[in-house]
Amino acid sequence: MPRSSMERYQKMLSLTPYAERDEMPVFPMMLATFGALGGVSQKDICNSPDKWIESVLKTIEIVGKPDVIMPVYPGDTIFLMGLPARIPGRELPDDALYQFIEKPYFDDPEEYEKILQMGWPAWNAKYLMDIQTPPFTDPGQLGARFGQFGANAAKTFGFVYSQGMVPDFDGACAPIFDTLSMARSMFDFTCDLMDDPGPIVDIMRKFQPGADEQTIGQVKANHGSRVGVYAMRSSSTFISPDMFEEIVWPVMKASIERFHAAGITYVLHADANWTPMMKYFTEVPRGSVHIELDGDTDIEQTYELLCGQQSIRGDVPATMLAYGTVDEVRAYCEKLIQMGMRGGFMLGSGCEIPLNAKPENVKAIVDSLRG
Amino acid sequence: MSTMDEIAAAVEKGKAKLIKDLVPKAIEEGCSAQEILNDGLLRGMNVVGDRFTRNEAFVPEVLVAARAMNKGTELIKPLLLAEGNQPLGKACLGTVQGDLHDIGKNIVKLMVESKNIEVIDLGVDVPPEKFVETVINEKCDLVLCSALLTTTMPMMGKTVDALKEAGVRDQVTVMVGGAPITQAFCDEVGADVYTEDAAACANRAEEILKAKRSA
Numbered sequence A: 001m002p003r004s005s006m007e008r009y010q011k012m013l014s015l016t017p018y019a020e021r022d023e024m025p026v027f028p029m030m031l032a033t034f035g036a037l038g039g040v041s042q043k044d045i046c047n048s049p050d051k052w053i054e055s056v057l058k059t060i061e062i063v064g065k066p067d068v069i070m071p072v073y074p075g076d077t078i079f080l081m082g083l084p085a086r087i088p089g090r091e092l093p094d095d096a097l098y099q100f101i102e103k104p105y106f107d108d109p110e111e112y113e114k115i116l117q118m119g120w121p122a123w124n125a126k127y128l129m130d131i132q133t134p135p136f137t138d139p140g141q142l143g144a145r146f147g148q149f150g151a152n153a154a155k156t157f158g159f160v161y162s163q164g165m166v167p168d169f170d171g172a173c174a175p176i177f178d179t180l181s182m183a184r185s186m187f188d189f190t191c192d193l194m195d196d197p198g199p200i201v202d203i204m205r206k207f208q209p210g211a212d213e214q215t216i217g218q219v220k221a222n223h224g225s226r227v228g229v230y231a232m233r234s235s236s237t238f239i240s241p242d243m244f245e246e247i248v249w250p251v252m253k254a255s256i257e258r259f260h261a262a263g264i265t266y267v268l269h270a271d272a273n274w275t276p277m278m279k280y281f282t283e284v285p286r287g288s289v290h291i292e293l294d295g296d297t298d299i300e301q302t303y304e305l306l307c308g309q310q311s312i313r314g315d316v317p318a319t320m321l322a323y324g325t326v327d328e329v330r331a332y333c334e335k336l337i338q339m340g341m342r343g344g345f346m347l348g349s350g351c352e353i354p355l356n357a358k359p360e361n362v363k364a365i366v367d368s369l370r371g
Numbered sequence B: 001m002s003t004m005d006e007i008a009a010a011v012e013k014g015k016a017k018l019i020k021d022l023v024p025k026a027i028e029e030g031c032s033a034q035e036i037l038n039d040g041l042l043r044g045m046n047v048v049g050d051r052f053t054r055n056e057a058f059v060p061e062v063l064v065a066a067r068a069m070n071k072g073t074e075l076i077k078p079l080l081l082a083e084g085n086q087p088l089g090k091a092c093l094g095t096v097q098g099d100l101h102d103i104g105k106n107i108v109k110l111m112v113e114s115k116n117i118e119v120i121d122l123g124v125d126v127p128p129e130k131f132v133e134t135v136i137n138e139k140c141d142l143v144l145c146s147a148l149l150t151t152t153m154p155m156m157g158k159t160v161d162a163l164k165e166a167g168v169r170d171q172v173t174v175m176v177g178g179a180p181i182t183q184a185f186c187d188e189v190g191a192d193v194y195t196e197d198a199a200a201c202a203n204r205a206e207e208i209l210k211a212k213r214s215a
């Protein structure tokens, strides 16, 4: 009997050495890339879960079947990301990749006081309404949009399981710190942090526990055990290690422990450079975090540090997939596989595979374990 | 500590409010705007830039240092003009067409400006023609292109080609950068210089312009 993807995933979570290569899970991360490889337009995969599913099936025929897959189709991922976006077929050509745009949603640090008064859930709902195109004017619209997301998710998660694949997460969120950074925009948020981090820290400490409880409810409702956490703003690309230790880590650590107590793995989508931050993940319970690296963090150093403690995924770089050769991808994967045989490692791309990746390079990732 | 040392230290620590008091104090003491710029503001910024290159300082430190430096240059701008301060040269900078990432580009701008080089910031999503037009109209010495996406990297090659077509390729040094860019890619598209980070970019830009001046 061939091994199932779920068996491989569980094996990885056990953090014990792999006896053979076939035990290691593989996750070439794609979302919009399915459209490009599967020959379905970006407009279609952003507007219809069915079209996206069609593109996934076509892509699998070409590059082979991954063990793990993004379970939410692009139209909803864009909505959940919490940034204003340009959409193919709306503001962009039909076959362009959707784009997030970062522009300041508020430009007065007084807004932090307002958040403390209003409470995070009310403020965040208002923020989500305001960044839609066109903006939502009635809270009912937001409720309806979440309802639609629920219906779509039922379909896409059902599809993922029916194919024997494992969803990357069963529920997803961005920490309050990261949402604030995106809403205020990078430069101003950084200045606020340097000038007076007090109100920001107050917001995080006061409201992150409640936000986590809500996410736990969402994951449980989905009968799941993994939460995807999109936290790129907490990396050393954006803040200093000192700020991480003082401001981000105490709150993140409590979140990890809260999810762990609820039986949920914290799947940290760690885009950008987290190298100086990795040591902190030895402080939380063994196996409580799964870290997805994008090629910017030193993966070998991280693996040495966390081996036997937390699992990691990574990290064939986007540039290699677009411009490199099959041999280069193979060699890169081989190095990662050799490194990861001591357990707790998932072979994958660094974040999402770019739209101009060569199909044969993507196939080479899957083939390096299954070929 | 002299006022000039205090200015450099305030920039280094990102204390824009201190700069507001220190710069007028230095002027009162009879320092020239040129001195305040070079021995105070830019010196402080260069320290941060070097620490950034050595991975000892991070983006937030660079941003607040630059904010303090800019506060200071704003205060001495009229004096600098009156003294006839000549920037080392002129650069146009932008994120290439199709790409909206600008955090790295903005840091490049701050660092290059900290070498007393004038930077015309064309923003994001900049088509090749816009670079060409700016080079011609503004007589730029440097073209600085940033790209963060594998799908937009080829626009750097298109920009080099457009400069050639317009007959101005030889007048400018084309520098390229951004996380996915490599030296090999720089060579392949016919650009002149690649550096990994913004501080190195500023150092190279300074070298190139100094060499051009003494030539």
Ligand code: B12
Binding pocket: A083, A097, A098, A099, A100, A101, A102, A232, A237, A271, A272, A273, A294, A296, A318, A319, A350, A351, A352, A353, A354, A355, B059, B098, B099, B100, B101, B102, B103, B104, B105, B107, B108, B144, B145, B146, B147, B148, B149, B150, B151, B175, B176, B177, B178, B179, B180, B194, B195, B196, B197, B198, B199, B201
């Ligand atoms: C922040 C970010 C965003 C923000 C951008 C906000 C902003 N105002 O810029 C938002 C959320 C809007 C965004 C959007 C997108 N992003 Co983005 N983003 C990032 C992230 C996390 C960090 C980039 C960054 O700012 N780094 C910090 C700066 C300081 O570093 P830097 O830019 O490299 O600059 C330094 C050097 O490179 C150099 N440098 C920079 N420019 C120049 C120029 C010259 C001349 C020189 C010499 C040097 C130089 O100096 C700088 C300082 O030292 C990266 C992840 C990563 N690992 O890099 C992804 C990343 C770049 N994004 C990616 C993607 C895919 C996207 C989107 C397409 C996602 C989507 N589907 O919407 C969109 C693209 C929209 C568009 N058309 O541009 C991918 C790109 C992969 C690929 N295909 O090539 C990355 C790598 C993430 C990943 N691992 O997949 N993104």
